[in-house]
Structure formats: structure tokens, C-alpha cells
Amino acid sequence: MATDLGVDQTKLQSRALNLGQAVRPSSLGRWLLTGAVLGWFAILILVPSLALVRQVAVGGLKPFLLALARPEVQRAFGMSLGITALATVVNTIFGIGLALVLTRQRFWGRALVDGVVDLPFAISPIVAGLMLIVLYGPEGWLGRWLEPHGVRVVYAVPGMILATMFVTVPFVVRELVPVLRELGEEYEQAAHTLGAGRWRTFWSVTLPSIRWGVAYGVTLTVARSLGEFGAVLVVSGNVIGHTQTATLYIEEGVESFHPEGAYAASLVLAAISFILLVGMDFVRKHLEGGRENRP
Amino acid sequence: MEAHAVTSHNRGSDLALRWTTLFYLGVMVVLPMVTLCVQAASPGIEPFWRALSDPYAWHALKLTFLTAFVMVVINAVTGTATAWVLVRYDFPGRSLVNALIDLPFAVPTVVTGLMLVVLYGPSSAIGTVLGRFGWGVIYQQPGIVLALLFVSYPFVIRSVQPVLMELDRAEEEAAATLGAGAWTTFRRVTLPVLWPSILTGSGLSFSRALGEFGSVVMVAGNHPLLTKTAPLHIYGEIESGNRHAALVVSSVLLASSLLILLGLNALQRWGGVNHGD
Numbered sequence: 001m002a003t004d005l006g007v008d009q010t011k012l013q014s015r016a017l018n019l020g021q022a023v024r025p026s027s028l029g030r031w032l033l034t035g036a037v038l039g040w041f042a043i044l045i046l047v048p049s050l051a052l053v054r055q056v057a058v059g060g061l062k063p064f065l066l067a068l069a070r071p072e073v074q075r076a077f078g079m080s081l082g083i084t085a086l087a088t089v090v091n092t093i094f095g096i097g098l099a100l101v102l103t104r105q106r107f108w109g110r111a112l113v114d115g116v117v118d119l120p121f122a123i124s125p126i127v128a129g130l131m132l133i134v135l136y137g138p139e140g141w142l143g144r145w146l147e148p149h150g151v152r153v154v155y156a157v158p159g160m161i162l163a164t165m166f167v168t169v170p171f172v173v174r175e176l177v178p179v180l181r182e183l184g185e186e187y188e189q190a191a192h193t194l195g196a197g198r199w200r201t202f203w204s205v206t207l208p209s210i211r212w213g214v215a216y217g218v219t220l221t222v223a224r225s226l227g228e229f230g231a232v233l234v235v236s237g238n239v240i241g242h243t244q245t246a247t248l249y250i251e252e253g254v255e256s257f258h259p260e261g262a263y264a265a266s267l268v269l270a271a272i273s274f275i276l277l278v279g280m281d282f283v284r285k286h287l288e289g290g291r292e293n294r295p
Numbered sequence: 296m297e298a299h300a301v302t303s304h305n306r307g308s309d310l311a312l313r314w315t316t317l318f319y320l321g322v323m324v325v326l327p328m329v330t331l332c333v334q335a336a337s338p339g340i341e342p343f344w345r346a347l348s349d350p351y352a353w354h355a356l357k358l359t360f361l362t363a364f365v366m367v368v369i370n371a372v373t374g375t376a377t378a379w380v381l382v383r384y385d386f387p388g389r390s391l392v393n394a395l396i397d398l399p400f401a402v403p404t405v406v407t408g409l410m411l412v413v414l415y416g417p418s419s420a421i422g423t424v425l426g427r428f429g430w431g432v433i434y435q436q437p438g439i440v441l442a443l444l445f446v447s448y449p450f451v452i453r454s455v456q457p458v459l460m461e462l463d464r465a466e467e468e469a470a471a472t473l474g475a476g477a478w479t480t481f482r483r484v485t486l487p488v489l490w491p492s493i494l495t496g497s498g499l500s501f502s503r504a505l506g507e508f509g510s511v512v513m514v515a516g517n518h519p520l521l522t523k524t525a526p527l528h529i530y531g532e533i534e535s536g537n538r539h540a541a542l543v544v545s546s547v548l549l550a551s552s553l554l555i556l557l558g559l560n561a562l563q564r565w566g567g568v569n570h571g572d
Binding site: 029030033034036037038040041044045046047048049051052055094097098100101105107113115116117118119120121122123124125126127128129130131132133134135140141162165166169198220223226227228229230233234246247250251254262263266269270273274276277278280281 | 308309312313315316317319320323324325326327328330331334373376377379380384386392394395396397398399400401402403404405406407409410411412413414419441444445448477499502503505506507508509512513525526529530533538541542545548549552553555556560
């Protein structure tokens with residue numbers, strides 16, 4: 001600061017007069033920085049995506065469609081969609097409930113619960129899968145008790161559903177907690193005062209106000225569920241046609257050196273994630289718009 | 296009378312909602328985690344330490360932290376620069392780029408890995424040219440860093456962006472008026488405000504990188520003592536039936552991620568106190 005005081009008066013005045021230019025002299029720097037940032041983005045994100053598109057395009061449309069028409073590919077995508085639908089429905093209902101508990105109720109240990117929700121983000125998918133094996137596997141704490149009753153969790157579809165649910169637990173909660181906090185309790189209390197029950201208040205007051213937050217959380221959950229690989233791999237046993245999801249099919253295709261199907265399935269998954277991303281952007285604009293319109 | 300009845304009924308439904316959701320969270324998240332930790336620790340300290348000091352396990356952990364560290368340094372710089380350009384500068388296609396920033400969160404990690412193999416793999420055009428100079432990306436350590444850079448690209452940007460948007464520019468303008476150059480203004484005025492958000496984004500991306508599996512398994516090629524990161528090592532141990540070895544490395548990864556989360560939490564609380572809210 002001491003050095004700044006030594007700036008002579010004339011320089012200061014000329015600076016003050018040309019304030020518009022004072023920000024502009026770095027316009028060369030501005031273009032260089034913009035170019036560098038966009039170049040990095042292109043090299044890191046865009047070029048690899050386009051390389052995949054090109055790889056499939058070189059093969060031609062017919063082999064692409066033939067690869068997708070294979071029964072194991074269809075079954076793998078069916079499996080992915082089914083697991084995604086189940087995990088998304090369960091975690092959305094649970095996520096709305098837990099977000100309401102975290103924002104509308106006061107109880108001992110709330111901060112701890114708030115932290116626990118984030119844990120699946122911090123856990124490697126492989127470790128998540130291992131946890132499920134340790135708990136539900138044949139010698140596991142719960143598995144030892146479940147398997148004699150004919151309930152097979154690990155190396156079967158229930159385990160894959162559990163794994164997907166585990167990794168997507170936080171998304172809806174994380175999106176809704178700030179939205180609910182910002183919304184406040186006034187409207188709900190007003191509805192309550194007017195004689196509406198809890199359930200009625202939720203359906204006609206709370207849910208309509210948080211719908212874009214729910215939509216954002218659901219989109220993130222769907223994207224992550226469709227793309228989940230490590231956790232599902234560990235608990236699946238990867239039996240082709242039985243416990244193989246789309247991502248497991250891609251990995252198996254590359255490992256066993258018949259990558260055409262893997263390229264085709266990858267392109268389909270990448271296209272789906274691109275569509276989800278456009279959806280996310282759309283939903284986010286509504287979220288931010290809602291925020292600005294509120295007083 | 297009626298109002299009272301309504302409240303007590305609501306208290307009942309509140310409790311039901313609370314205990315249902317907490318039970319779900321407990322069974323889904325807490326129980327598996329506790330089981331993992333107990334099983335890793337139950338044979339005792341000595342077997343735990345022996346499993347950890349196995350050269351393969353130790354190398355895998357070292358490689359994981361090293362590659363994550365290199366990624367974080369690069370991402371902290373490029374992420375801050377990207378957030379800056381997206382907030383402060385206007386250029387054609389800005390909103391498109393802004394929307395595409397989240398692409399790595401949406402693309403499945405296996406697909407990410409496959410994209411990188413297609414682009415840089417030994418049989419690709421770039422891979423062939425690099426191979427002529429004796430360099431390689433895929434099935435080598437640089438490939439791991441590249442995959443980590445891709446999957447954790449949005450973290451720093453999305454953490455710094457809102458802070459830059461809310462930043463009051465009066466101080467920067469004052470610094471510029473007093474004759475400070477753009478770089479000096481950024482370093483002395485803007486950067487001190489941005490530090491907490493840069494650290495938060497970096498911490499999140501580091502934690503993500505420690506556990507990354509799908510993209511790394513595609514580009515790393517599974518060479519023990521060369522490109523096998525900790526998650527790959529854990530998977531290998533599970534497949535070959537060494538349950539305890541897998542549990543030990545897993546618990547180290549888990550503890551590291553938890554420490555980072557706790558650190559970020561403390562940082563946010565400290566930042567909140569510092570800004571008086």
C-alpha cells in the first residue's frame with residue numbers, strides 16, 4: 001500500500017479520466033486469456049468427444065445400427081434404463097423427504113446428518129461396491145441372514161440397484177436444501193393457518209415451488225445412474241445378458257477386443273448425456289429465473 | 296382445541312418423516328461404511344499395516360495421490376482462468392461454452408476413457424506421432440492425469456464462478472485507478488477473495504480423483520507398479536479374493552476423502568466467519 005501512495009497526481013488524474021480505457025489496455029491480454037481458456041476447453045473436452053463421433057462415423061451408419069441391434073446390447077441398455085428408473089424414483093422420494101427434514105425440522109445431530117448425505121460423493125465407486133459385498137455378500141453381516149432365505153443381493157440385479165442408489169443418494173437432497181431454505185416457511189405456514197393439512201400443503205404449496213430444483217436433482221441422478229460403472233461392476237459379476245449394464249458392456253467390448261459395439265454404445269450414452277446436459281441448462285435457467293423474480 | 300389437535304397430529308407426521316428418511320440414510324450409507332471400517336480393522340493393527348506396506352498397495356496409493364495432485368494444480372489454475380473469462384468477458388458462444396462445462400459430470404466415466412483411448416491411443420493418429428518420439432499417453436501415467444483432468448474439469452470453475460459474479464468490482468476499479476495493472480489488481484485485490492472458493496473446488500476435485508475408476512481403468516491398462524491406481528488395485532484384490540487387502544486400501548482412500556470433506560467444511564465455516572455471515 002505504501003508504494004501506491006507514491007503515484008504522482010498527474011498520472012492519477014489521467015487514469016481517472018480514462019477509466020473506460022483503464023480496464024481496456026489489457027485487451028490483448030483479454031483475447032489471449034480467452035483464447036487459452038477456450039483452447040484448453042476444446043482440447044480437453046470437445047476434441048475427445050468429437051473423436052468418438054468420428055470413430056463411429058468412419059465405420060458408417062449400417063455397422064453402427066447393426067451393433068446396436070445385437071440382443072446383448074439391447075438387454076444391456078434395458079438393464080441400465082430399468083436400474084436408473086428404480087434408483088431415480090426411490091432417491092427422488094427419499095431426497096425430497098430428507099431435504100424437508102433438514103430444512104424444516106430442528107433436532108439433535110442435524111449437522112451430522114447433513115454431512116452424512118454428502119458421503120457417497122467422497123467414496124470411490126469401487127469402495128462403494130466393496131461395502132455392499134462386505135455387507136450383503138454370502139459371508140456378509142446381512143447377507144449371511146438373507147441368502148438362506150433365497151434373497152441374493154450381491155452378484156445379482158438387487159446389488160446393482162443398491163449400488164446405483166448408493167452413489168446417487170446426495171443429488172436430489174443437495175439441490176433441494178438451498179431451494180427450500182431460500183423459499184422459507186411463510187407460504188407453508190400461511191397454508192397451514194388456512195387449514196390445509198401437511199399433505200395438502202406439500203402438494204399444493206411446497207412441491208410447485210421447488211419443482212425446478214427437483215427436476216435438476218432428478219436430471220443429475222439419471223445421468224449418474226446411467227453412467228455408473230465401478231460400483232455396479234464390483235457387485236454385478238458381469239454375466240453377459242443377465243447382469244450387464246450399458247457401461248459394463250462397453251468395458252467388456254474393449255477388453256475382449258471387439259470394440260465396434262463398445263463405440264456404438266458409447267456414442268448412444270454420450271448422446272443421452274448431452275441431451276441431459278441441455279435439459280440441465282434449461283432447468284437451471286428456470287431455477288435462477290425463479291430466484292430473481294422472488295423479492 | 297382444533298388447532299392444538301392439528302399440531303400434535305403434525306408432530307406425529309414430522310417424526311414419521313424424520314425417522315423414515317434417517318433410517319433409509321442409515322441403511323443405505325452409514326451401515327455399509329461402518330461394516331467396511333470394522334472389517335478392515337478387525338484382524339488387528341499388525342495385519343492392517345502389513346497389507347498397507349505391501350509394495351503393490353503402497354505404490355498404488357502413492358500413484359493415486361501423485362496423479363491427483365498434478366491434476367489439482369493444473370485444474371486450480373485453468374479452472375480459475377475459465378471462471379474469470381466466463382464471468383468477465385463477453386465473446387460469441389459464451390452461454391454455449393458455459394452450458395458445456397458440465398459435460399464431464401454427464402458423460403459416463405467409461406465413455407470418457409474410451410474417448411481418450413480413441414483420440415490418444417497407440418493406434419490413433421496422435422498416438423502414432425507421439426510414439427515415433429517415444430512418448431505415450433494411453434496405458435501410461437500421463438493418460439491417468441488426462442482422464443482425471445477431464446472428469447474433474449467443472450469443480451473449480453463451478454466453485455469460483457458464483458463468487459466472481461457476486462464480487463463487488465469497486466475495489467478492483469479503485470486499484471486500477473490508483474495505477475495498478477490488471478495482473479497486480481487480480482493478485483492483490485481479487486485473488487484474496489477467491490482463495491476459499493478455489494480451495495473448495497480443488498478439494499472436491501482431489502477427492503473425486505482419489506476414487507476415480509471408470510475412466511482410469513480404460514486409459515491405464517492395468518500395469519502393476521506403473522499405472523495401477525488405488526481403485527484399480529482394490530478391484531484387482533477383490534477379483535482375486537484378497538478381501539482384507541482390498542478393505543485396507545479402501546479404508547485409506549475413505550479416510551483421505553473424509554479428511555478433505557471435513558477440511559472443506561471447516562474452511563467454509565471459517566470463510567463464513569470471516570465475511571461476517
